[in-house]
Each structure stands twice: as C-alpha cells, then as structure tokens.
Amino acid sequence: MNSTNDIRRTFLDHFAANDHVIRPSAPLVPYNDPSLMFVNAGMVPFKNVFTGLETPPAPRAASSQKCVRAGGKHNDLDNVGYTARHLTLFEMLGNFSFGDYFKERAIELAWDLITREFGLPADRLSATVYHTDDEAFELWRKIAGLPEERIIRIATKDNFWAMGSDGPCGPCSEIFWDHGPDVPGGPPGSPDEDGDRFVEIWNLVFMQHMQENDQIVADLPRPSIDTGMGLERIATVLQGVHTVFKTDTFRKLIAASEDLTSTRAEGAQQASHQVIADHLRSTSFLIADGVLPSNEGRGYVLRRIMRRAMRHAHLLGAKEPLMHRLVPSLVSEMGQAYPELPRAQALITEVLEREETRFRQTLEKGLRLLDDATEGLGEGDSLPGATAFRLYDTFGFPYDLTEDALRARGIAVDRGGFDAAMAEQKAAARAAWKGSGAAADGELWFDIAEREGASEFTGYGATAGDGRV
Ligand code: ATP
Ligand code: MG
Ligand code: MG
Ligand code: MG
Numbered sequence: 062m063n064s065t066n067d068i069r070r071t072f073l074d075h076f077a078a079n080d081h082v083i084r085p086s087a088p089l090v091p092y093n094d095p096s097l098m099f100v101n102a103g104m105v106p107f108k109n110v111f112t113g114l115e116t117p118p119a120p121r122a123a124s125s126q127k128c129v130r131a132g133g134k135h136n137d138l139d140n141v142g143y144t145a146r147h148l149t150l151f152e153m154l155g156n157f158s159f160g161d162y163f164k165e166r167a168i169e170l171a172w173d174l175i176t177r178e179f180g181l182p183a184d185r186l187s188a189t190v191y192h193t194d195d196e197a198f199e200l201w202r203k204i205a206g207l208p209e210e211r212i213i214r215i216a217t218k219d220n221f222w223a224m225g226s227d228g229p230c231g232p233c234s235e236i237f238w239d240h241g242p243d244v245p246g247g248p249p250g251s252p253d254e255d256g257d258r259f260v261e262i263w264n265l266v267f268m269q270h271m272q273e274n275d276q277i278v279a280d281l282p283r284p285s286i287d288t289g290m291g292l293e294r295i296a297t298v299l300q301g302v303h304t305v306f307k308t309d310t311f312r313k314l315i316a317a318s319e320d321l322t323s324t325r326a327e328g329a330q331q332a333s334h335q336v337i338a339d340h341l342r343s344t345s346f347l348i349a350d351g352v353l354p355s356n357e358g359r360g361y362v363l364r365r366i367m368r369r370a371m372r373h374a375h376l377l378g379a380k381e382p383l384m385h386r387l388v389p390s391l392v393s394e395m396g397q398a399y400p401e402l403p404r405a406q407a408l409i410t411e412v413l414e415r416e417e418t419r420f421r422q423t424l425e426k427g428l429r430l431l432d433d434a435t436e437g438l439g440e441g442d443s444l445p446g447a448t449a450f451r452l453y454d455t456f457g458f459p460y461d462l463t464e465d466a467l468r469a470r471g472i473a474v475d476r477g478g479f480d481a482a483m484a485e486q487k488a489a490a491r492a493a494w495k496g497s498g499a500a501a502d503g504e505l506w507f508d509i510a511e512r513e514g515a516s517e518f519t520g521y522g523a524t525a526g527d528g529r530v
Contacts, residue, residue: 065296065310066398068179069125072154072290075174076123081156084124086399089350090359098133098359099347100126103155104266104287109286110159111229111268117159125292126153127399129343132362138369138461142336143468145244145257145297145304149366150343152292160283164267165200167286171236171263172205179299185239187211187259189249191220191232197267199236213250222266222287229281231269235261238298262298263290310394314338317390322377329469333373340370341387342395348412349405364416365459371417372462376423382417385410394486420457427456431466440471446478453479454486 073083087106094108103126109115131138131149140147156170175181188207190197192214202210223230236261237249246256268282270277280367293305298310304317306326315326315334326334344448354364367384367513374383396403434448444467451456458466464474 063296063299065114065292065308068299069152069154069298069398071178071294072174072292073123075178076121076156076170079121079170081121081123082119084118084122086124086126086152089127089129089347090352092184098362099129099131100128101130101133101135103128103153103289104157105376107157107159107287108224111224111287115376118258119159120161121156121158123156124154125398126155127151127346128153129347131144131343131366132359138366139464142332142373143338145306146260146291146294147341148293148305148342150339151294151347153289154292154295155287155289156382158286160281160285163269163284163286164197165204167265167288168197168200168204168234171265171288175236175263175295176205179295181238183207185241187212187213187237187239187248189215189220189237191234192216194220194232194234197232197234213248215250222268223272223275226275227273228271229266229268229285230272230277233264233266236263237267238262238294240298240303244303257303259292260297262294264288279367286388306338311335311338313394314341314387314390317387318374318383320376321383321386322374322379324377330377333376336373337370337377337384337387340366340373340393341384344370344384345388345391345402345405345409345412346399348409349399349401353412354416361459365461365524367413367416368420368459369462369465371420372424372428372466374417374420375428382414382421384417385413388413423456427452427458428466430456431458431463435467435470435472437470438470441473443473443475446480447482449474449479450482450486453483 077083084106087100089099091100091105094105103124104111106126107122109523110117127150129150130136135500137147138149141149156167158167175186176183183205186205186207188201188205188211190201190212198214201207202209218232218524220231220235222233233247240258240260242258244256244258245253246258247253248259249261267284268287269281271279271281293308293310296308297303297305302308305311315338318337319325320333324330344363344367352359352363354360354367356364361388370384384494388406391400402409430448431452435444438444444463449460449463452463453460460474460479467474
C-alpha cells in the first residue's frame with residue numbers, strides 16, 4: 062500500500078476515470094526539440110500539440126513521464142544528494158487538457174486526488190498563485206476551502222510559465238506540503254523557502270495567453286492545462302518520511318549500496334549513498350534510451366553523472382567498480398513500470414563497468430593531486446582554475462566533480478580561471494599546429510576537437526589514441 066508503484070497507478074487510474082487517455086512515458090532524448098538536452102517535464106512530448114503543430118491524441122491525457130534535470134535550462138545536479146527533494150531523474154505525473162477543461166476543473170481534479178484518494182489533510186497543504194491571478198485565488202478558496210493565508214500570491218517567474226519567448230504561456234499555481242515544524246524551512250515566498258519544510262509537490266500550469274518577444278500579445282481562444290507532480294515527492298509525503306531518499310525505491314537502492322560497500326548511509330556517508338542511488342537511476346535510464354558516455358553533448362552529461370557517482374563509490378571505500386553491481390536492484394524496483402530497463406540491462410551493466418574501470422585508473426591520482434593542492438585551504442577559499450583544469454585535462458575530472466569533491470570543506474573552484482586555462486590550451490594547440498607546417502586540414506581536426514572537448518589522459522600505460530572514446 063502506498064508504494065511508489067501503487068501511487069503511480071492510483072494517479073493514472075484517477076485521470077483515466079476522468080476521461081483522460083493514458084500515454085506511456087516518452088524516451089528521455091526529445092524527438093521533437095533539438096534545442097533541449099533531455100525531456101525535463103511531462104509536457105515536453107506534447108509541445109507541438111500545445112503550439113497547434115500536432116493534433117492532440119485526445120482532448121485530455123495523463124502520463125508518468127521520466128525526466129532528467131541535469132545540464133541545460135533546469136539543472137538540479139548540484140542539489141542532488143544534498144536536498145530532501147531534488148533528483149537528477151524523477152517521474153513527473155501529469156494531466157493535460159488540450160483546449161478542453163481549464164482552471165476550475167484542473168484544481169478540482171488535483172484537490173480531489175490528493176485529499177480524497179490520497180487522504181492528505183487539508184491543513185498541511187497550501188497553494189501559491191501568480192500575484193495577478195485573482196481567478197485562481199478564488200477557486201482555491203471555493204474548491205479547497207483554503208484559508209487566505211495559505212493561498213500565497215507570488216510575483217516571480219516561479220508562478221508564471223512560458224514555453225519560450227514566443228508561444229503559449231500563463232500563470233501557474235503550485236501545491237505545497239508542510240513537512241512539519243521539525244524540518245527547517247519557511248513557506249513559499251519567504252526568505253527561507255528553499256528549506257525542506259514546505260515542499261512543492263504539484264505545479265498546475267494555466268496556459269491562457271500567447272506571447273511574442275516575452276510580451277503577452279493575445280489570449281488563447283481555447284486555454285489549456287499542463288500539470289506536473291513529482292512522483293518521488295508525493296511518495297515521500299504518503300510514506301510519512303521527509304526526504305525522497307527514504308521512500309521505498311530509494312531505501313532498496315541504498316540498502317544495496319550499503320551491502321556492497323559494508324558501510325551505512327549515515328553521517329558523512331549519507332550523501333554519498335544518496336548520490337549513488339540517484340545517479341544509478343539517471344545513468345541507467347539514459348543508457349537504456351540510447352545515450353552513451355562521450356566527451357560532448359548528452360554523452361558528456363551522462364559521463365559527468367557517472368563519474369560523480371564513481372567518486373562517491375570510491376569515498377565509501379569501494380575497491381572495485383561498484384555501480385554496475387547495483388543494476389539488478391534497480392531493475393527489480395523499476396523494471397516492471399519501465400520495460401526498457403530489463404531490455405537494456407546487459408548494456409547498462411557493461412557501460413557502467415567499463416566507464417568505472419577506466420575512470421579508476423586516474424581517479425586516485427587526481428584525488429591525491431587535489432589533496433595536495435588544497436592543503437591549508439579552508440571554508441571560503443578557492444581552488445585555482447588552473448588546477449581544476451589540470452584535473453579535467455589529465456585525470457578526466459569533470460569540472461562539477463571537482464566542485465563536488467570540495468563542497469564538504471566549503472572550498473569553491475575558480476571558474477574564470479578554469480575557462481581561461483581551457484581557452485589557453487586550445488589556442489596553444491592551434492598555434493603549435495599552424496607552426497608545424499602540417500596540412501591545412503588540421504584546422505578541421507581542431508574544430509572537431511573543440512566541439513568534443515579535450516581528449517582525456519587515462520594513465521601512463523594507455524596506448525596513444527586510447528584516451529578518446
Ligand atoms: P523546485 O522549485 O522544488 O525545484 P520546480 O518548480 O523546479 O521544483 P516544476 O518545474 O514546477 O518544479 O516541476 C513540476 C514538479 O516536478 C514539481 O512540483 C516537483 O514535484 C517535481 N520536481 C521538479 N524538479 C524535481 C527534481 N529535481 N526531483 C524530483 N522532483 C522534481
Ligand atoms: Mg527546480
Ligand atoms: Mg518551484
Ligand atoms: Mg514548480
């Protein structure tokens with residue numbers, strides 16, 4: 062009862078019973094939007110429907126969409142493992158009206174699900190509305206009976222959604238759960254709203270205008286609804302815990318990494334286990350959807366996530382590659398809802414093992430260099446950009462991995478210095494090539510190299526050319 066798998070089912074059943082067509086999750090690599098790194102919201106597969114380019118599958122639809130928010134516009138990577146509510150991969154439960162029902166019905170359907178079917182007490186729920194959206198304010202009073210102080214007007218972009226500078230847009234309304242006074246954090250709109258006490262569980266977007274160049278130019282003749290609720294966040298609430306990492310799915314994944322490393326997810330090691338469990342999910346789903354680690358684009362985001370996790374495995378004392386040994390637990394937890402996981406299990410296992418074996422050849426040496434370079438540094442200091450660049454260029458440390466490695470000690474990394482070192486190396490390489498009198502098509506090679514990022518050194522024993530993937 063109330064397992065994550067049950068909650069997904071209850072959500073979809075609720076909307077099916079209210080005449081929504083249930084759509085399967087689309088793959089993480091968007092088919093309809095080359096500008097987007099990964100699908101990061103439930104509405105992404107319906108973008109062309111909302112803009113009128115495609116016909117809707119039905120007037121109403123609902124889905125549980127896998128989303129990745131690492132890299133690109135929404136990037137939660139640096140939060141993951143350290144806040145109670147952010148994951149790199151999560152499932153967004155969504156219901157959509159394509160010019161069918163609007164604000165009133167959307168609020169009714171949402172309120173009915175969370176208070177009647179899920180049985181959440183109304184006195185721990187609050188809603189935000191866009192500051193000018195009196196209609197939504199009134200509906201929250203009428204439908205939910207929320208007292209005025211728990212309908213919070215927000216004037217920022219957090220409560221105004223737009224597809225881009227041109228296209229449909231409109232106010233949104235977010236539902237928050239109060240995890241209780243024992244958890245630090247303030248209500249939405251307050252200075253400490255980013256704490257973990259009041260957590261946003263559901264965002265209802267009311268698409269009612271059209272904009273051009275960021276200016277509203279018209280009202281949509283048939284407004285639409287797009288909503289998104291984080292499955293892992295609602296599971297947190299319904300399972301009576303305060304962080305996504307204590308829900309059933311994550312407890313099982315973390316138990317597996319505890320077993321394999323003979324450590325406990327407590328104290329200083331808690332974040333490492335959380336990062337490993339989260340990154341296992343996102344990397345496995347990305348590989349299942351055809352992304353492979355590389356030095357550019359989507360593949361480099363995947364590599365960054367993998368290597369971050371691998372450093373945490375090393376921190377936990379893992380002497381051998383760890384991540385691939387966690388795949389069976391993931392498949393047993395999520396394989397039924399996502400058959401692409403068992404289908405790609407062998408590939409996921411092989412890719413994870415190969416990457417970790419490879420990265421372990423330079424990881425330890427790089428960490429030693431980092432230790433030496435930060436000797437005597439403390440809270441508020443920063444690591445010179447040139448050192449971060451050396452770690453990147455010679456030891457295969459993505460920039461954000463170095464940042465993550467220094468986070469616990471409060472040491473920052475000099476980004477400007479890192480970028481300058483990168484630019485300098487590229488310029489020097491170009492100059493050396495030109496000076497060598499070699500053929501002009503060398504230019505082409507540099508163009509490719511710049512697009513793909515620096516090649517990586519994988520240990521002194523590696524043969525020439527082995528550094529590239
Ligand atoms: P937050 O303010 O907490 O970062 P958001 O406003 O960025 O969330 P939306 O873009 O409104 O999130 O996405 C809709 C829903 O998806 C959120 O209400 C939340 O339940 C869920 N969600 C968003 N980001 C994450 C994440 N990184 N991990 C897990 N769930 C998420
Ligand atoms: Mg966010
Ligand atoms: Mg938000
Ligand atoms: Mg939101």
